[in-house]
Amino acid sequence: MPPRHGGNLAWAAAIAGCAPPEILDFSASLNPWGPPASVIAALQAALPTIRDYPDPDCRLLVDALAAVHQLPRQYFLVGNGAAELLTWVGRECADRRQVYLITPAFADYRRALTAFACPTVPIALTQVQTGFGAIAPSLTPADAILINNPHNPSGHLWLRHQLQPLLETGALVVVDEAFMDFLPPAASESLVEAVPQYPNLIVLRSLTKFYSLAGLRLGYGVSSPQRWQRWRSWRDPWSVNSLAIIAGVTALGDRPFQEQTWTWLPPARQAFAEALNAVPELNVATVSQANFLLIQATDSILPLQTYLLQEHRILIRDCCSFPELGASYFRVAVRRNIENERLLEALQTYYQRF
Numbered sequence: 162m163p164p165r166h167g168g169n170l171a172w173a174a175a176i177a178g179c180a181p182p183e184i185l186d187f188s189a190s191l192n193p194w195g196p197p198a199s200v201i202a203a204l205q206a207a208l209p210t211i212r213d214y215p216d217p218d219c220r221l222l223v224d225a226l227a228a229v230h231q232l233p234r235q236y237f238l239v240g241n242g243a244a245e246l247l248t249w250v251g252r253e254c255a256d257r258r259q260v261y262l263i264t265p266a267f268a269d270y271r272r273a274l275t276a277f278a279c280p281t282v283p284i285a286l287t288q289v290q291t292g293f294g295a296i297a298p299s300l301t302p303a304d305a306i307l308i309n310n311p312h313n314p315s316g317h318l319w320l321r322h323q324l325q326p327l328l329e330t331g332a333l334v335v336v337d338e339a340f341m342d343f344l345p346p347a348a349s350e351s352l353v354e355a356v357p358q359y360p361n362l363i364v365l366r367s368l369t370k371f372y373s374l375a376g377l378r379l380g381y382g383v384s385s386p387q388r389w390q391r392w393r394s395w396r397d398p399w400s401v402n403s404l405a406i407i408a409g410v411t412a413l414g415d416r417p418f419q420e421q422t423w424t425w426l427p428p429a430r431q432a433f434a435e436a437l438n439a440v441p442e443l444n445v446a447t448v449s450q451a452n453f454l455l456i457q458a459t460d461s462i463l464p465l466q467t468y469l470l471q472e473h474r475i476l477i478r479d480c481c482s483f484p485e486l487g488a489s490y491f492r493v494a495v496r497r498n499i500e501n502e503r504l505l506e507a508l509q510t511y512y513q514r515f
């Protein structure tokens with residue numbers, strides 16, 4: 162079965178006929194500069210602590226999050242990746258009248274909503290790309306809406322004021338900001354600071370993408386303390402491990418790493434997009450504010466995906482798990498220049514040959 166998510170190196174390596182670390186992975190949207198050296202050093206020093214149970218309240222990390230976001234600690238809940246928290250979003254939405262979902266949508270939303278039989282109503286991204294004014298009047302406090310900002314797989318970014326009308330409806334508004342860290346604080350459109358004012362708002366964040374800690378699993382939610390009390394009663398007490406907690410504290414304090422990423426990304430993304438657009442068969446489909454690009458090809462990219470794996474050990478993310486997009490779309494992470502060039506050369510060779 163083809164994977165439903167990027168970053169499945171075991172699957173890719175089986176097709177490429179090599180070991181997983183030999184794959185150049187453009188399919189998972191991870192920061193190519195991570196994990197930060199500070200985090201690796203902290204993890205090495207913390208290894209002996211795996212003997213003991215982790216702190217179920219992740220106190221050290223919650224303190225760090227409260228300082229970063231300038232909010233009281235009780236607004237934070239740490240999760241085993243944003244994906245764990247999405248499960249509890251599903252549970253939270255189970256008794257809603259309708260749960261609106263912007264499509265195409267990250268496949269894990271469906272997993273979480275289906276697990277709790279949530280009545281889901283799709284809304285096309287194209288319908289709300291310029292704002293939610295037309296949708297907001299149909300939302301009531303009995304409903305919920307799940308938004309991803311910046312949006313995966315398009316990279317589209319909504320501005321805070323465009324999301325504001327949703328908060329006023331009283332509906333549960335879940336904003337997955339897994340990629341928001343890629344915008345520097347001055348350009349951020351995060352709703353985290355609105356949480357104390359809106360008990361109907363849940364913001365989810367991930368530390369696995371910006372800091373490249375996908376294997377460690379670490380994310381957090383920001384919402385009302387009452388909600389977190391309820392979620393704590395649902396989940397397993399040690400879902401976040403001791404190493405993840407230390408990694409999170411260290412990563413949040415690594416300002417040079419953050420600044421390096423913020424300086425690198427915009428010009429790198431622009432240069433990569435221009436080079437991809439120069440391939441006649443390809444078209445970068447949307448303006449991305451995240452660390453990935455969505456590309457439309459003139460034809461199905463499945464043979465291209467196999468070619469890239471078998472001939473170049475390069476993995477791209479097909480968009481077959483996004484039914485609204487299908488096989489002519491693919492997504493790539495923006496990686497280091499030298500790696501982006503490897504992909505570009507392979508793409509040129511493929512399209513010259515076939």
Ligand SMILES: Cc1ncc(COP(=O)(O)O)c(C=O)c1O
Nearest residue numbers: 242243244267313339367369380
């Ligand atoms: C939009 C979005 N939200 C959440 C996640 C899950 O993040 P985590 O690794 O923190 O579970 C992903 C992972 O790809 C994602 O793309």
